[in-house]
Amino acid sequence: MGDLLRPIFEDLYILVVDKPSGVPSQPTRDQQPNVYDEACARFPYVGLHHRLDTPASGLLLMTLHRNANAPIATAFRDHEIHRSYQAVLLGDPGTSGDWEGAIDGRPAKTHWKRLAAGGGLSLVEFTLATGRKHQIRRHAQQAGHPIIGDRRYGGAAGKNWPRLALHAVRLAFIHPISGQPVQYESPIPGDLLDLVDRVKVPQ
Secondary structure (H helix, E strand, O other), X not given: OOOOOOEEEEOOOEEEEEEOOXXXXXXXXXXXXXXXHHHHHHXXXXXXXXXXXXXXXXXXXXXXXXXXXXXXXXXXXXXXXXXXXXXXXXXXXXXXXXXXXXXXXXXXXXXXXXXXXXXXXXXXXXXXXXXXXXXXXXXXHHOOOOEOOOOOOOHHHHHOOOOOOEEXXXXXXXXXXXOOEEEEEOOOOHHHHHHHHHHHXXX
């Protein structure tokens, strides 16, 4: 399958993969290798229902059978697929809260909870109440605590790490065919561990 497609779970209906940072979720204008094309090269049918920003990493859900499309699409629309992300932010936003600044003129809401703080940085976990483009990255910028390594929205913080310090750590939803609750997790990847350690054990 190559390095682009890192399976966490696979059955006849769904595929959950752990997308590396720097790899697009779907085809791009410049025809970069991407997760969707890699999946299509292996499976006879692939449906892509959500995306991760190219510089982000973590869990990505795809369907492998058309019968799974409608229930997965409905679950995304009704916010019944629970996605959790972790990021290292500049500064300390506090213990927990909601960010509700509009994005592209549309309401947006991000729940967040600080997991650790130190060395002028914070490790924060996020869940989304809405799904706007670059929502976590833009809300973090609006709050004055941009994500480390974010070259688009992070300002000076974007130069402090070689990659965007944003990782999709958890996916939880009802399986579209069995009806059973499922949950998948991805640990913080190796190219972010040193940065996370700076937060947990500040120098």
